[in-house]
Amino acid sequence: MRAVVIEDYGTPGVFTEQTLPAPSITGTQVLIEMYAATVSSADQLVRSGAFKNGMRLQFPHVLGIEAAGVVRATGQNVSQLQVGDRVMGLSRSGGCYADFIALEEQAAVVLPPELSFQEAAALPASALTAWQALFQYGRLLSGQRILIHAGAGGVGHLAVQMAKQYGAYVIATARANNHEFVRQLGADEVIDYTTTDFAEAAGTVDIVLDMVRDTAVDADTGIGATERKNLQILRDNGRLISLVDPQIATHPVVRGIEARFAYIEPNAKDLASIIRQVHEHKLRAHIEEIFPFTVQGISAAHLLYESRKVRGKLVIVRQQE
Numbered sequence: 001m002r003a004v005v006i007e008d009y010g011t012p013g014v015f016t017e018q019t020l021p022a023p024s025i026t027g028t029q030v031l032i033e034m035y036a037a038t039v040s041s042a043d044q045l046v047r048s049g050a051f052k053n054g055m056r057l058q059f060p061h062v063l064g065i066e067a068a069g070v071v072r073a074t075g076q077n078v079s080q081l082q083v084g085d086r087v088m089g090l091s092r093s094g095g096c097y098a099d100f101i102a103l104e105e106q107a108a109v110v111l112p113p114e115l116s117f118q119e120a121a122a123l124p125a126s127a128l129t130a131w132q133a134l135f136q137y138g139r140l141l142s143g144q145r146i147l148i149h150a151g152a153g154g155v156g157h158l159a160v161q162m163a164k165q166y167g168a169y170v171i172a173t174a175r176a177n178n179h180e181f182v183r184q185l186g187a188d189e190v191i192d193y194t195t196t197d198f199a200e201a202a203g204t205v206d207i208v209l210d211m212v213r214d215t216a217v218d219a220d221t222g223i224g225a226t227e228r229k230n231l232q233i234l235r236d237n238g239r240l241i242s243l244v245d246p247q248i249a250t251h252p253v254v255r256g257i258e259a260r261f262a263y264i265e266p267n268a269k270d271l272a273s274i275i276r277q278v279h280e281h282k283l284r285a286h287i288e289e290i291f292p293f294t295v296q297g298i299s300a301a302h303l304l305y306e307s308r309k310v311r312g313k314l315v316i317v318r319q320q321e
Contacts, residue, residue, distance in 0.1 A: 003098035005060035009049030012302035023102040031073040036121035037064040037096035039301045039314045064096025068121035078105045086111045088120035090266040107266035122285035122313035127274045130159035133262040137241045142167030144206040152178035152311045160185045199229035213244040286312030293318035
């Protein structure tokens with residue numbers, strides 16, 4: 001099969017094309033012919049080498065964690081999916097920048113007829129992250145005040161919609177040119193983090209969903225500037241949910257605030273809940289730009305992602321419907 005791979009860590013120009021064996025499947029997996037994938041923060045961080053100390057790769061490595069395509073084979077223990085199903089799914093180990101990918105049945109879900117592969121590819125990782133962070137880790141309740149960082153981003157723009165649909169009062173951070181976009185998603189307040197200290201503007205909140213990676217942290221506590229401000233605005237016994245700091249639960253406890261890293265687990269039940277939200281027109285993924293499944297296309301998508309000026313998602317299309 002054709003695959004776009006990295007043979008070492010590097011810049012967006014590091015990709016090459018290779019011919020690799022199609023993946024074999026176990027009894028609990030399905031083989032999916034890829035139609036669309038995306039560029040995610042995980043792809044960018046793995047490619048750049050930011051994760052190399054904690055995540056060793058075997059090169060050549062195929063990136064891509066969000067999949068949309070058609071089931072072409074099923075393992076003997078697969079019961080919910082069948083050959084020919086249009087599906088979307090999440091791969092924690094990558095593999096989506098290729099003609100085929102093997103996924104666990106529990107990591108994929110059937111698409112409704114009206115949902116395109118392009119739209120579907122933009123959902124699995126970002127929407128599942130937002131869903132589990134808000135409701136599993138954050139235990140969000142109607143009427144609560146929540147601050148969502150990076151409200152125009154891939155996860156953030158979906159989290160804003162979900163939180164508002166659930167009846168929360170939503171405050172989001174975003175650049176000034178994205179304010180109207182984030183308000184249209186449902187945010188009650190939007191703070192320009194480039195000109196305004198969110199800790200002074202947000203007031204007291206019940207929950208913070210943090211996607212800002214602190215580059216400098218205190219040597220003793222592990223707490224950086226953004227985390228310190230998050231703790232400052234949270235009420236006593238509030239909840240700080242991080243998508244960027246796996247060690248946050250080890251930091252000193254402040255005023256009873258529960259600080260947790262959201263470790264996302266793909267499961268069909270949550271994916272089906274997301275599909276239901278989309279089907280009922282309560283949730284939509286914004287696609288900023290679409291790129292072809294080529295070395296040049298994937299490199300360009302990664303380069304644009306690194307600009308940090310992307311609203312929503314960047315989609316890579318291997319095959320048109």
